[in-house]
Amino acid sequence: MSLLDSSLWEVIKASFNPEIWKELIVPVGETLYMTVISSIIVLIFGMILGVVLTLTSPDGLLPKRVSYTTVGWLINVLRSLPQMVMIILMIPVARLIFGKSYGINACIIAIAASCIPMYARIVESALLEIDKGKIEAAKSIGSSNAQVFFKVIIPETLPAIIRGFTVAVIGVISMTALAGMFGAGGIGDIAVRFGYQRFQHDRLFACVYILVVLVQITQGIGNFISNRMLKTRNLI
């Protein structure tokens, strides 16, 4: 059903047709799979880059100009690429890793590559949020740099890191819409193929509901965890 020949209300009603939803079960699974795997990759590499950036910054724990400048530059370059360009650039990378440049794994690579630089910056600003006095106190007690980092900086900034990760996961979810480019399926692919190209707007609407709910749930979980931490710590 299309908005071109039906009213909005009719399309909305049609979008709740069980037939449509039955067809969406598999794509939802694909989207969830891509989201989870990509998010884990983003978490790992974003954390590493963000941590390197913070530690090696001029007033970080281990100032090191070369790595600070290099990583900062790399992140900026990656962030300035439009998503489509990133996808094209990731095709050879995916081929290198998986031996093929299409499919769900290749798509995950492209999604992760797009979101890692963003999360790295989020991690950086979360880590920089810490009160310098706490680091000074930890050092005055005789903490090594590793102890300052793992026992003070990370636990103290964890709520902000988690909130930032929520933002990154939502970024990943919206990126999965591009999965169609890789023949990787997923909700976004259905939305684009049926909704955009074939004017089946009832399907498009159903996909939108699912994406909205996914994003809401993600944000809800992120807020819940970080707020509960702040409450436990009596900070809110």
Added chain:
Amino acid sequence: MSYIEIRDLKKTFEVHGRELEVLKGVDLDVEKGTIFGIIGFSGAGKSTLARCINRLENPDSGSVVVGDVDILQLNKRELLEQRKKIGMVFQNFNLFDSRTVYRNIAYPLEISGVSKSEIHDRVLETAEMVGLSDKLDAYPGGLSGGQKQRVGIARALVNKPDILISDEATSALDPQTTIQILDLLKEINEKSGITILMITHELEAIRYCCSQMAVLENGKFIEKGSVQSIFSNPTSRTGALFAKVLQEFQNISFSEGEGI
């Protein structure tokens, strides 16, 4: 013989390409077991001096000897061990919000690899000493300023250090809480014989706790001696500079009537 011995200590910062000489040759002798007061205006270099004693800041030249340890000669490893013997308390407490009071006090022991059961005993003992036994499960976020500073003091003392550096420990507290914290520091000093370096801009706090004091101005000590002689005879040796300090502090510190 003095326990802390500082000679010709100099420290210059570079700020926006310009040199800022913060410590211009500081000499200091502090005897073991005393509470020594250091007073000075904001920006005089008090915190910088404190930070040079445990080398949170590396001085440019001079020497800092604590006991028989030449602080500036220590390598990285030795320095970390030495810092465990110098407790530090801060104006803003600098507690770890992610840790309960218990785990804040336990932190110094934790990083030294002390066993869980010993940590337990030491934390309880130290908490008892600062009067926090009923707050061990609380988080710093839920404590009053005075309670926070007690946690800060307990954290600084749990390693049984030889020296406690108190950098404006009471400056963020109201007068009543200030007195309680000062009483606590005096009591700890009497009981354990720990040497306390009390840095403050509150003249009253020094009068209350210290027998010896020094006035830091512009990166140099302009006056040193017994608190009594400096207070009873402020103009003879200190001249115009100290008179200015005294006047300044009378304006901002709590009034005489409050009983300290």
